[in-house]
Amino acid sequence: MSHIAQIELDDANLPPPTPEIEQERRVAMFDLMERNSFRLPARNGHDMPPGPYKLALSIRDKRLVFDIADQGGAQAAEFHLSLSPFRQVVKDYFSICKSYFDAVKSLPPSQIEAIDMARRGIHDEGARILRERLDGKACVDDDTARRLFTLVCVLHFGG
Numbered sequence: 001m002s003h004i005a006q007i008e009l010d011d012a013n014l015p016p017p018t019p020e021i022e023q024e025r026r027v028a029m030f031d032l033m034e035r036n037s038f039r040l041p042a043r044n045g046h047d048m049p050p051g052p053y054k055l056a057l058s059i060r061d062k063r064l065v066f067d068i069a070d071q072g073g074a075q076a077a078e079f080h081l082s083l084s085p086f087r088q089v090v091k092d093y094f095s096i097c098k099s100y101f102d103a104v105k106s107l108p109p110s111q112i113e114a115i116d117m118a119r120r121g122i123h124d125e126g127a128r129i130l131r132e133r134l135d136g137k138a139c140v141d142d143d144t145a146r147r148l149f150t151l152v153c154v155l156h157f158g159g
Helices: 019-034 084-106 109-134 144-158
Strands: 005-007 053-060 063-070 075-082
Touching: 005 019, 005 063, 005 144, 019 053, 019 144, 063 109, 084 109, 084 144, 109 144
Parallel strands: 005 053
Antiparallel strands: 053 063, 063 075
């Protein structure tokens, strides 16, 4: 199975994340490395390297950049995605995450669960948008899209 074997976030020029954002990042990175499905489809009639891949994610010129290399370090693909389709869902995701983090401190479990369900729904929407944007560029499963969306949010937080 083709997968991401190594991932790097280029967050050097971003402001320091909040502890909550840093925790989201750590969990997403850990889960992604534990299990993911990432494949580059054939382009222009040519097969792409099968992976495993090294993925560098960054934001450059207000675009989300996927820089993909094979295990030997040779570039396999690079593509740039507009951040515009993500803006509202990222904003909504951060808003609901803030509500969730605040709720965990003081609200009863039933209210926390309701907020968490809303958070998961927004997260699913972000993953769906990411899969649409990756169509024809990379094939990912739902869990991989969700974890990558979390990392997009982390990068977007500072960008």
